[in-house]
Amino acid sequence: MHPLWKALFAPWELRWEILLPLLLLASIYAVGWLRLRRHSRSRMLATRWRMVAYYAGLASLALALMSPIDWLGSQLLIMHMVQHKILVMVSAPLIWLGNPFPIAMWGIPRPLRNGVTLALAGDSLTRRALTVSSQPAICWLLFTFIYLGWHDPGLYNLALSVGWVHNLEHLTFFLGAMFFWWPVLNGAPRLHKSMPYWGRILYVLVLVPPNAIAGFAIANSSEVIYTYYNSVPRLFGMTALEDQMIGGAIMWVWSSEMMINVAMIMLGVMFYREKKRKKRPVAVARVHPARRAEQMEVIG
Numbered sequence: 001m002h003p004l005w006k007a008l009f010a011p012w013e014l015r016w017e018i019l020l021p022l023l024l025l026a027s028i029y030a031v032g033w034l035r036l037r038r039h040s041r042s043r044m045l046a047t048r049w050r051m052v053a054y055y056a057g058l059a060s061l062a063l064a065l066m067s068p069i070d071w072l073g074s075q076l077l078i079m080h081m082v083q084h085k086i087l088v089m090v091s092a093p094l095i096w097l098g099n100p101f102p103i104a105m106w107g108i109p110r111p112l113r114n115g116v117t118l119a120l121a122g123d124s125l126t127r128r129a130l131t132v133s134s135q136p137a138i139c140w141l142l143f144t145f146i147y148l149g150w151h152d153p154g155l156y157n158l159a160l161s162v163g164w165v166h167n168l169e170h171l172t173f174f175l176g177a178m179f180f181w182w183p184v185l186n187g188a189p190r191l192h193k194s195m196p197y198w199g200r201i202l203y204v205l206v207l208v209p210p211n212a213i214a215g216f217a218i219a220n221s222s223e224v225i226y227t228y229y230n231s232v233p234r235l236f237g238m239t240a241l242e243d244q245m246i247g248g249a250i251m252w253v254w255s256s257e258m259m260i261n262v263a264m265i266m267l268g269v270m271f272y273r274e275k276k277r278k279k280r281p282v283a284v285a286r287v288h289p290a291r292r293a294e295q296m297e298v299i300g
Contacts, residue, residue, distance in 0.1 A: 017167075018065050022058050029054055029100065032107025045102050054098020060091045065170060074160055075232050077240075077247035084173055085250070088147070089258050092177035096185040120189060131191045136183040136203060143180035144207065146172050148214055151251075153225050160228040180207075184262075197270035201263045208256045215252025219245050 029051075036046035063069065064086040073080035105113055119126040132138065150156060150169050159169040181187075184204060186194050195203065221244065224230055229240040238246075 012066050012068070013070065015066055018062070022062060025104075026055065026058055028104050028107035029098070030107070032103040032105065035106045036103060045099060050098050050103075053094045054100060054103075057091050057094030057098060060086050060094065061174070064091065072235075075229075075235055076238075077226060077229055077243045078250065080160075081247045081250040083170075085255060085258075087170060087174045088177040088180075089255065092174060093181045093185060093262075096178070096181050096187045099188065101188040127191070130189070134179070134182055134191050136192075136195060136199075139179040139182055140203060140206070143176040144210060146176035148210060151214055151218070153227070156226050157228045160226070184266075197266050197273075201266050201270075204259050204263050204266070208259050211259070212252050212256045215248050215250070215255065217248070219248025219252055221248070 033046045033051055064083050069079055069083050069086075073083045105116065108116070118124070120130070121127070133142070150159065150173065155169075159166045183192070183195050184200050218225060224240045224244055226244065229243060234240065234243075
């Protein structure tokens with residue numbers, strides 16, 4: 001069997017430093033979701049589609065970090081780019097769609113819940129720090145700095161050569177993505193006024209040019225930028241330069257396309273909400289005459 005296909009069907013690497021936190025997060029969410037479902041007034045916070053989104057996000061994290069994709073990322077720039085796209089474009093937004101904060105608050109023990117509530121109450125240091133760091137401009141700049149910074153040749157080669165640096169790269173990619181998607185998906189805790197949809201669309205689209213420029217530069221380089229890949233066995237008959245060209249194209253085209261698709265979805269949601277808002281006065285106006293007639297009959 002070809003080494004690539006053998007790797008794709010290889011057993012997963014059960015890394016306990018990843019598996020245990022994922023299992024803990026999954027358990028907390030399950031407990032909180034079930035508790036909220038028992039309270040009729042809070043059931044809208046814990047819908048089935050949100051639960052599916054959340055667990056799909058956790059599953060995608062496991063796929064990116066423990067499946068053969070992780071090993072292949074050390075052999076092929078293509079797979080390393082795919083791994084990063086899963087962390088940034090799939091895992092983080094799916095977890096936010098799961099509405100994790102309020103559900104997790106119901107899933108943790110009461111003393112811990114009270115502690116978190118106290119930490120975020122009033123003018124606490126924690127709340128002030130989160131309020132500053134969760135501003136949309138800060139979220140965008142933080143993520144862009146992390147996202148583009150790790151594509152520096154020196155840092156990229158170091159991450160592939162040193163295990164703990166590689167783990168740090170993945171952790172910062174994911175946490176940076178969580179900050180990036182926070183204002184887009186308006187996740188709790190909500191420390192700022194919600195961005196209008198046109199603002200969210202602009203926020204997402206502004207990332208396209210720097211992402212596309214970086215991907216274009218990688219794909220069209222005449223030399224191997226990430227020299228680490230010159231030192232590993234070549235798979236699937238590709239040279240390191242060919243691998244780099246395709247990997248850069250993934251970053252340039254796929255990532256940009258995903259951002260544009262998100263913007264298009266939000267544009268559709270914006271038009272849908274505006275259409276519903278305009279229909280409400282018409283519906284109310286139609287009901288009022290009937291109510292008046294009923295009132296006149298009672299009086300008469």
